[in-house]
Amino acid sequence: MDRSDPAWKGQSEYTPLLLRLYDPLVLGPIARFVWRVPAHHIVEHYQRHIRPGHLDVGPGTGAFILRSGLAAGSALTILDPNPNVLAHCRPRLAQFDLTAVEADVLKPLPIEARFSSAALNLVIHCLPGPAERKAKAVEHIAAVLEPDGVLFGATVLGTTGRHTPQARAFLKAFNWNGGFDNLDDSEAMLAGILNTFFEEVTIRTIGSAAVFAAHGPRRSTRAARSHSSSQRWGLVRNRSSPHSSQKASHSARGAPSQRSSSGLVWRIWTPSSAVRRRARSR
Numbered sequence: 001m002d003r004s005d006p007a008w009k010g011q012s013e014y015t016p017l018l019l020r021l022y023d024p025l026v027l028g029p030i031a032r033f034v035w036r037v038p039a040h041h042i043v044e045h046y047q048r049h050i051r052p053g054h055l056d057v058g059p060g061t062g063a064f065i066l067r068s069g070l071a072a073g074s075a076l077t078i079l080d081p082n083p084n085v086l087a088h089c090r091p092r093l094a095q096f097d098l099t100a101v102e103a104d105v106l107k108p109l110p111i112e113a114r115f116s117s118a119a120l121n122l123v124i125h126c127l128p129g130p131a132e133r134k135a136k137a138v139e140h141i142a143a144v145l146e147p148d149g150v151l152f153g154a155t156v157l158g159t160t161g162r163h164t165p166q167a168r169a170f171l172k173a174f175n176w177n178g179g180f181d182n183l184d185d186s187e188a189m190l191a192g193i194l195n196t197f198f199e200e201v202t203i204r205t206i207g208s209a210a211v212f213a214a215h216g217p218r219r220s221t222r223a224a225r226s227h228s229s230s231q232r233w234g235l236v237r238n239r240s241s242p243h244s245s246q247k248a249s250h251s252a253r254g255a256p257s258q259r260s261s262s263g264l265v266w267r268i269w270t271p272s273s274a275v276r277r278r279a280r281s282r
Helices: 008-012 016-034 039-049 083-092 131-142 165-177 187-197 221-226 244-253
Strands: 054-057 075-080 097-102 115-120 145-156 198-206 209-217 265-269 274-277
Touching: 016 039, 016 083, 016 165, 039 115, 039 145, 039 209, 054 131, 075 083, 083 097, 115 131, 131 145, 131 187, 187 198, 187 209
Parallel strands: 054 075, 054 115, 075 097, 115 145
Antiparallel strands: 145 209, 198 209, 198 265, 265 274
């Protein structure tokens, strides 16, 4: 990836050294104590949604794939613009029928295969904004999924997220550094993007993150794009109020969201545009 590319900064720090430290540091204390998303939540999410014939965009170290329960020998494609990531994952994932693709998810994917499942896990918060640009990643993945395929993952929310003071300090530092570009990312924005390209969307919040799954990719690109706008995506710019995300979802969907101390779940079925949300205790 060229240094002038807007997405370069978000992936450039994944050096061989960081990749060796990633599992014990990022997936350990930072995930648990900063973002309040212990790794087992993401592992369970993988186990629930991964299928043979899987595409993993931004696989990191491959740790979640290894713990997903995907059977040895299953077809698996990993995609990342950073060759360090692919080189790190290849030996770790050798038990699978592995294909590694060096490519940028913000551009149309150079892939002819169709996939039963795809993960975009801990990636959206690294992608360069605005929302319209981040939406390209979801659009490009939806285009290579089977009609009954599922896209799933998690992402750290921006200023509207339910962050602790410690998490807000990390959020500010990572955005200043350029590793994150997510201050404007909200639950409503994420729901709107996913709903544009998928028939059914589920989102729940855990700590500072939104954990999502989207089923049934829309096949009419024109129809999908007709839904796309910053207003529909609930784009909220630099609001620190803990109620900002709830207000955004109200304006985008026409009904107030429901919250509980354990998180928020969105269920969206379209094209009927019926919206159902329910709080789930964990």
